[in-house]
Amino acid sequence: xxxxxxxxxxxxxxxxxxxxxxxxxxxxxxxxxxxxxxxxxxxxxxxxxxxxxxxxxxxxxxxxxxxxxxxxxxxxxxxxxxxxxxxxxxxxxxxxxxxxxxxxxxxxxxxxxxxxxxxxxxxxxxxxxxxxxxxxxxxxxxxxxxxxxxxxxxxxxxxxxxxxxxxxxxxxxxxxxxxxxxxxxxxxxxxxxxxxxxxxxxxxxxxxxxxxxxxxxxxxxxxxxxxxxxxxxxxxxxxxxxxxxxxxxxxxxxxxxxxxxxxxxxxxxxxxxxxxxxxxxxxxxxxxxxxxxxxxxxxxxxxxxxxxxxxxxxxxxxxxxxxxx
Numbered sequence: 475x476x477x478x479x480x481x482x483x484x485x486x487x488x489x490x491x492x493x494x495x496x497x498x499x500x501x502x503x504x505x506x507x508x509x510x511x512x513x514x515x516x517x518x519x520x521x522x523x524x525x526x527x528x529x530x531x532x533x534x535x536x537x538x539x540x541x542x543x544x545x546x547x548x549x550x551x552x553x554x555x556x557x558x559x560x561x562x563x564x565x566x567x568x569x570x571x572x573x574x575x576x577x578x579x580x581x582x583x584x585x586x587x588x589x590x591x592x593x594x595x596x597x598x599x600x601x602x603x604x605x606x607x608x609x610x611x612x613x614x615x616x617x618x619x620x621x622x623x624x625x626x627x628x629x630x631x632x633x634x635x636x637x638x639x640x641x642x643x644x645x646x647x648x649x650x651x652x653x654x655x656x657x658x659x660x661x662x663x664x665x666x667x668x669x670x671x672x673x674x675x676x677x678x679x680x681x682x683x684x685x686x687x688x689x690x691x692x693x694x695x696x697x698x699x700x701x702x703x704x705x706x707x708x709x710x711x712x713x714x715x716x717x718x719x720x721x722x723x724x725x726x727x728x729x730x731x732x733x734x735x736x737x738x739x740x741x742x743x744x745x746x747x748x749x750x751x752x753x754x755x756x757x758x759x760x761x762x763x764x765x766x767x768x769x770x771x772x773x774x775x776x777x778x779x780x781x782x783x784x785x786x787x788x789x790x791x792x793x794x795x796x797x798x799x
Contacts, residue, residue, distance in 0.1 A: 501730065503687045513743055514644060515535045518694075535741070535743070544608045545588070545612045546588050546589065548589055548625075549617055549655055549658070550620075551565070562589075573585060591624075592624075597635075609648070613650070616653070616654045616655075618654040618664070621658040621684065656694045678709040690730040692731075696735045696736075698736045731756075732756070732757060733755070749773060755772050758770075761787050762785050
């Protein structure tokens with residue numbers, strides 16, 4: 475082998491090693507992309523009306539004209555609440571007419587609803603197969619308890635549905651949700667809240683979510699409903715509880731917090747966080763050791779990057795400038 479060809483091979487190996495490292499190192503615990511040039515994404519919508527820019531960004535991340543989008547309305551709607559399945563689908567087509575129009579107008583390749591009232595379907599190959607060709611999956615608002623009941627396995631085992639959902643991202647697609655649909659996306663989710671008495675601070679009743687990512691917790695309706703800040707930061711600072719929920723020692727210390735206001739959207743792609751919509755998004759970082767939490771607020775139009783520093787802590791960068799901790 476000549477020196478020149480040897481250097482070429484070495485460079486290719488180095489690039490492959492760097493690409494592998496990039497794929498494996500993700501501060502939010504997203505699935506490693508099969509192709510590092512096409513990382514998948516998550517869209518966290520805080521609730522309320524989905525703005526045009528956030529909607530368009532989701533469609534773009536799903537592949538634009540080649541997108542195959544699946545909408546899961548199960549957090550808000552059940553077939554058993556309607557007189558027939560056809561009545562249910564008619565109601566869904568009316569409620570989500572802007573989504574249906576994506577396909578009927580030719581803007582995307584295909585659109586379908588994916589729904590069930592039976593938790594056994596999360597392990598049924600025929601049901602889960604609907605996700606195998608999907609490039610975008612959206613979860614509606616409603617109650618995250620309904621998503622936990624239908625789709626989440628006995629932790630730490632994942633259902634076939636959960637594995638297929640993560641695979642959408644690994645293939646370079648996008649998974650998103652609004653309100654309860656956002657709440658259910660991480661491995662550890664807000665299931666409910668509790669108070670010792672009427673004047674006591676709210677505390678989170680946590681459960682296991684869909685597991686799309688596993689190194690961050692999220693909060694929706696961050697600006698609009700009482701007690702969201704106290705309950706969210708209360709869980710984030712409780713590293714021991716997070717360790718127990720994650721089943722991994724040291725998980726809580728590295729856990730990040732992402733909170734989105736109503737009308738806002740946070741687009742997460744690899745280490746890049748893009749704020750969209752009409753409201754702000756918030757990022758909570760822990761210092762190494764988990765003893766201090768810093769709160770960062772970002773407005774629509776801002777983009778920041780997450781990076782791990784030499785000490786092992788997470789930092790935020792905006793336009794190549796470090797966001798002060």
